[in-house]
Amino acid sequence: MSKLAGMTINERLFHVGIMDEFDAAILSRDQEEAIALLQRVELSKEEAMATVATIFEAPDTYGYTKR
Structure with missing residues (x-):
């Protein structure tokens, strides 16, 4: 089993x-x-594609400010 299994996306990235x-x-x-x-x-x-699309649709929801 992978070390990343069970981690959130942010935990994995970190x-x-x-x-x-x-x-x-x-x-x-x-x-x-x-x-x-x-x-x-x-x-x-x-x-990954679905995650990025979701973030791009509502960046403020995920802590990103629209530019």
Whole structure:
């Protein structure tokens, strides 16, 4: 079983050390980079795409300020 199993997405990003990279990708609206980073923490491409789309739809809800 993976070390990341059972962790939230934020916990996974923090554990792997790429939280700041993910935040930067979201803030710059770099969809491809955000998806790639989520795949590095063991989300499927479909899960990563859905997660990024959800964040982009309502960034304030997830702590990101619209630019």
